[in-house]
Amino acid sequence: MFDPYYLQQLAIGLSQGVIYALMAIGFTLIFGVLNVVNFAHGEVYTVGAFAGLLLITAFAPPFLVVLFVVLAVGAALGFGLERIAFKPFRRFSDEASLKSRAMRESTLMSSLAVSIVAREGLEIAFGSQMQTLPFEYLINKPIAIGPVTIVTGDVIIFVVAALMLGGLQYLLTKTRVGLSIRAVSANPLGAKYVGIDTDRTIVTTFAIGSMMGAGAGILVGLYYGAIFPAMGFVPGIKAFVAMVMGGLSSIPGAVICALLLGLSEGLATTFISSNWADMVAYGFLIVTLIFFPQGLFGAGRERV
Amino acid sequence: MTVTRRTLVGIALVAPLSFVGTAFAADPIKIGYQLPLTGNTAQYGQDFKTAAEIALDRFNASGKLPVKVEIVYEDSRSDAKEGVAIARKFVDDEKIVGVLGDFTSGVSMAAAQVYKEAGMPQLSQTASHPDYAKISEWQFRNITTQAGEGPYNADWMVSKGLKKVAVIAEQTDWGQSVTKYFSDELTAKGGTVVMTEYFNRGTPDFRSLLAKIERAKPDAIYTGFFYEDGANFLKQMKQLGYAVPVFSTSAAHNQKLIELAGPDAEGLSLTTNFLPNSPKPEVKSFVEAWVKARGAEPGQFPAQAFDAVNIMLDAIVKTYPKTTRASVRDALAATKDFPGVTGVTTFGPDREPVKQLSKVRVVGGVFSPVAE
Numbered sequence: 001m002f003d004p005y006y007l008q009q010l011a012i013g014l015s016q017g018v019i020y021a022l023m024a025i026g027f028t029l030i031f032g033v034l035n036v037v038n039f040a041h042g043e044v045y046t047v048g049a050f051a052g053l054l055l056i057t058a059f060a061p062p063f064l065v066v067l068f069v070v071l072a073v074g075a076a077l078g079f080g081l082e083r084i085a086f087k088p089f090r091r092f093s094d095e096a097s098l099k100s101r102a103m104r105e106s107t108l109m110s111s112l113a114v115s116i117v118a119r120e121g122l123e124i125a126f127g128s129q130m131q132t133l134p135f136e137y138l139i140n141k142p143i144a145i146g147p148v149t150i151v152t153g154d155v156i157i158f159v160v161a162a163l164m165l166g167g168l169q170y171l172l173t174k175t176r177v178g179l180s181i182r183a184v185s186a187n188p189l190g191a192k193y194v195g196i197d198t199d200r201t202i203v204t205t206f207a208i209g210s211m212m213g214a215g216a217g218i219l220v221g222l223y224y225g226a227i228f229p230a231m232g233f234v235p236g237i238k239a240f241v242a243m244v245m246g247g248l249s250s251i252p253g254a255v256i257c258a259l260l261l262g263l264s265e266g267l268a269t270t271f272i273s274s275n276w277a278d279m280v281a282y283g284f285l286i287v288t289l290i291f292f293p294q295g296l297f298g299a300g301r302e303r304v
Numbered sequence: 305m306t307v308t309r310r311t312l313v314g315i316a317l318v319a320p321l322s323f324v325g326t327a328f329a330a331d332p333i334k335i336g337y338q339l340p341l342t343g344n345t346a347q348y349g350q351d352f353k354t355a356a357e358i359a360l361d362r363f364n365a366s367g368k369l370p371v372k373v374e375i376v377y378e379d380s381r382s383d384a385k386e387g388v389a390i391a392r393k394f395v396d397d398e399k400i401v402g403v404l405g406d407f408t409s410g411v412s413m414a415a416a417q418v419y420k421e422a423g424m425p426q427l428s429q430t431a432s433h434p435d436y437a438k439i440s441e442w443q444f445r446n447i448t449t450q451a452g453e454g455p456y457n458a459d460w461m462v463s464k465g466l467k468k469v470a471v472i473a474e475q476t477d478w479g480q481s482v483t484k485y486f487s488d489e490l491t492a493k494g495g496t497v498v499m500t501e502y503f504n505r506g507t508p509d510f511r512s513l514l515a516k517i518e519r520a521k522p523d524a525i526y527t528g529f530f531y532e533d534g535a536n537f538l539k540q541m542k543q544l545g546y547a548v549p550v551f552s553t554s555a556a557h558n559q560k561l562i563e564l565a566g567p568d569a570e571g572l573s574l575t576t577n578f579l580p581n582s583p584k585p586e587v588k589s590f591v592e593a594w595v596k597a598r599g600a601e602p603g604q605f606p607a608q609a610f611d612a613v614n615i616m617l618d619a620i621v622k623t624y625p626k627t628t629r630a631s632v633r634d635a636l637a638a639t640k641d642f643p644g645v646t647g648v649t650t651f652g653p654d655r656e657p658v659k660q661l662s663k664v665r666v667v668g669g670v671f672s673p674v675a676e
Contacts, residue, residue, distance in 0.1 A: 005519050008515050012509070012512050012515065016509060120342065123342060123343075123346060127347055127350065128342070128343065128345070128346040128347050129532070129560065130535070130560075132560075132563045135566050142543050144545070149543065149544050220508075225536075225539060226535075226536060228532075231508075234508065265512070266512045269512035270512070270516060273501055274502070274503050274516075275475040275501075275502045275503050277512070
């Protein structure tokens, strides 16, 4: 007899996976063009959630308005982040500097610094406790489908993630902006030589990626009803694992791996203790690095 | 008569120490307070700081001592390494005669090793791990441990006919003591623990765990969580449409839990030793001062911090002008029938507070005392 319990656990795992995927998309996109990890992505997510919170408490607009304003805030954050943490390290345009790993990887530190400043700043401004949200904004009304219960937020987040992924694929493959993003991602120097404005492309990528991060932040914040300064850390780690597993620069790969991660965490709670469920993600990371250094979907395909 | 150079040096080194606290009568007496002011648990530390400021302002205004008392706050971020570094710093400051804090049992116990070596009285408002007060004669606390709360809750649940219980707690020293003392008493009273599980503090999603609990079919759930995890847990339980009684410890007694979980917090039962709506004058005046500073009612933890500060100040008054670390320790150990806002407190010979627990349940959005 098929146990509805497992069906419920699968549904929970899938909804977790979609949340990780939402975060992983923006993360991977930015990695794709710059080849460095943007450590501030988790804080973009948090700031997005706080921007939504402020908007809700100040004006109480409809849900869709909140979402679009947060997306705009996210784009602005991406623009600012790129200015502060990444652009200063590209000020030399000679070939040696452009090829220098040290110059590129310094941004690991600068983005980490920005993320720490942002998080501590939020803590000073709001305190580290969870913020109280008006209950009517929460997207957690239960929906029963036979023996399985999901909530409205699962549907909303799934739809948003699917739209993002689809829109992004369209953007990358069918538009000139996408073409230049892929060109910079494949070979930044080459792209520069054929006349692509690499700086603008990078800024655009940051704006798009951060838009997605901020959108994910407010959606997950409303989904759990939990907005607090450290909220970006765990999803950031999970998205990072999904990105590495997916082959660092493959967006569909990262999404598939994020879903896998969510599902296996959900099931892990059944078979081992739930405080070990986090180990699943790190276990996957180690296994991937040892046996599939290129990632599960990384080898032999075009970047981004 | 041979006075060697070594003994002279020895005397020269020891002599100033014997004057500490008495020699500088005009200088303020200092208390160290180690607590998390930033990081993930900063909200608790900030609460303690507000409580300590209320207590200290009143004390210095009362003129019980001719000198001022100061509190030196150090931010431990709830990190054991930081806690130890702060402990060394406090020990090195000769003017500090006693230490309050830390917040968690883990950090308090790490720092306690330093205080034990140096001989510094340490009074934590919240460290409830059973082993904390056993570390040395210098450790005190102003919170009843799970050794008291766990059995009290188990008896309460058994008396209500809730015998099959699922026990969950956060994966910390404290969480483990929650499950241990509760489960021991429950089994002794003829109940069964159908499942025990730990979760990581700050887990955003409890639904997998809840589905697992539902499958174990308990009569009730006993939980060791703080208010944020508690609010998430209760909200998600409601989402999944799962309804069994939930019991918890005083750690969840916080107005923020009701604020965050809203109607989903209804029916949560827990034990506490602080009732903010109590008619006692000391409670009323503390709650008033707190509401003025913070705008909302205080939970149990700030109340415990307020009492801890007052107990420490009381010990300093008793020893003045011979206030040293050793005399403060002895005065703390002799604390008897201290009228605090968390009840009348007496330290037993094991340096554990003896307090009265009360039962409360969330009814209509407030923690309401129940007689069961």
